[in-house]
Amino acid sequence: MNETRQQILFLHSTTPDLKSPVIAWSLYDGAAPEDALQMNTGDSSVPPYKSVLHAMREGWNVLQIPALPHYPAGQEHDTGHLPYEYVMERKVLVHE
């Protein structure tokens, strides 16, 4: 029986442009068994895709596009989390 499960890929872009370079990434693999090692912090230094658009061409579907930031008065120069976070998914066969 060919069962599928969801993989979720977070890609963080340099700008809101889906063609802009990826600067952070994380993968959560629902097709892997519970005791499998998921992506670890620090386990790779090269993004899996150059951009969100590159990932789309490889079969990833965009689930969520980040809302554009807004800059409240008095906080215009504040920084925090990575703002351009694209959530992507694809369905894959359960890993044997």
Added chain:
Amino acid sequence: MSELNIVPVDRRHLLSAEQMAHFVTEGFLLLDAFVPQELNERVYQEQVKGGQGHTFWNRTDAIREVFELPEVQGIIQSLVGSRPVYDHSFLHIVPDHYPVAQDWHGDSIIDVRPHAFDIQLFYFSHDAPPEMGPTLILPGSHLRKINTFSLARYKNIVGQRQLAGKAGTLAILHHGIWHCAQPNATDRTRYAFKLRLRPGQEQRGLFNLDGSDSPEVRSIIEHGYQRWQGNEDRLDHMQRAKLWRYVTGDDSVDVSFEGALTRMGI
């Protein structure tokens, strides 16, 4: 009561303006094999004997000696002054062949001080090559407002780096820097001793200010962009320019993007 003995140091042990500019820009300094080997070996012996988290500092003379070295005292006094307050310390242990990394996080709680900062000193008594899991940090992340594990779904970020080094390596971190422990693929236990200190005074003009307004030093801050900062990189630049004013004690110095601090009358 836990405390750190403070010994007045010769000026030559203070951080240089160039070192301080790097600390302000990247949020850390990494000093490879900085502590003498004889002292490293004494600390390591105590760690292997069963040193524990919060109690290691008070129960081990050798670890306190590390932070009483004039070279280390000079760094401490350059950043948090001559009356630093011991906040806490902890001996972090990663067992051999431990495959799971810690999640990205910032320590403690969101800090609402405009510019003042604590420092966290990470000390490795033994060689800590990358495969042994020395702490992973993100240079330039220290001035971003995040809340502890609100970073936890991030895994890899361009520019991340480990505090790898030989025995005696000392890393000095701004309290806000994003970091996480790493897996240990070796057959040896990894020990990282962390000491957090907070300032007992304003942190203005505590380091060796010679050359602090030189083109070379200004350039460190003005060109200190990280790829991961993306479209926010100019905002990060503004943050470190404001911090530079604080640590130099000069509220008119302007190393901001296009002199925006001056242009906007900030």
